[in-house]
Amino acid sequence: MTTTTSSGKTMPESGYVPPSPPRNLFAVDLALRLLLLASTVSALVVLATSKQTKTLPTNSLPPFSFATRSAYFKDSPALIYLLVALSVGVLYSILTILASCFAITRPSPSPKLYFLLIVYDALMAGILASATGTAGSVAYLGLKGNSHVGWAKICNVYGKFCRHVGSSTIVTLVASILLVLLVILSSYSLYRRSH
């Protein structure tokens, strides 16, 4: 039994051919990876531009009663780790966007690609999640201090610096969540194929 369609054009996904599921999911994969690139690049830029220089009063007599002090991410090993993790994240998202573009054109991507993507996405998610924790911990100490060990808060002085570090940390958290979603997406694709 044949059916003629009103449209004479040959469409790649007409109603009578079951749509190839991996292809559709790689469109979602590509969208998530583009979001990942956007989030890592923006977090990296916000962190790199966080330098704040302030002229603060000191206890000395004039003309030494003011001193120029800077807050910069290089002063904290935790923020250097965040910067390195974000740089790796940017490179990784560019590479996997290329892999995703390559796979989106195929009618049925290989299971090996899904497996490799799960492995590397899980590793990157771990790296970015630990960087989120590391920087978030320092940012919280900057915001609140810790009276038990006498660590004074610094965000009342370096407001712009703290806003940049805090925003960068939150966007890195979003990037880690995107990577966990990508792991779930790839494993769901493998799951559908394994029936």
Add this chain to the structure above:
Amino acid sequence: MTTTTSSGKTMPESGYVPPSPPRNLFAVDLALRLLLLASTVSALVVLATSKQTKTLPTNSLPPFSFATRSAYFKDSPALIYLLVALSVGVLYSILTILASCFAITRPSPSPKLYFLLIVYDALMAGILASATGTAGSVAYLGLKGNSHVGWAKICNVYGKFCRHVGSSTIVTLVASILLVLLVILSSYSLYRRSH
């Protein structure tokens, strides 16, 4: 063409039946989960017993020239987060050990179980990795301090406390790596089934 074996017994995995691969891999899965339970429990115990009380000299006159001070994980939100994450990790590993024991008896576990394990393992890996970063950042500050913002190191005073927190952080890192290995293992099992 039939072949008779020298052994008359009916063995579940004789040489002429291909061995069921998911069953073998769930033995590895169970071993990794037992390691995960051991690491999270030990990290939790080490962190919970990290309290250190010291009698320190003060600047006051006698009889107030000494004061008793304590270092305890509850003084730091980062270490409270580590404790909560480790508690969730202990519960999670107990639950998934039960699931793994259930699956190890089956000749062929369902792909859905692998998919669910990947999803929850990836989430737990993210939680434990971020807790590692959070606590590691505070432990590093305790060890080295930060001269730029005037945060003094405390590990020269509270040595036992720092050793406990540091050990707990390192064991949590091991637990996160175990969870990433579990993600890789489950996705490899799905990959083998999807050929």
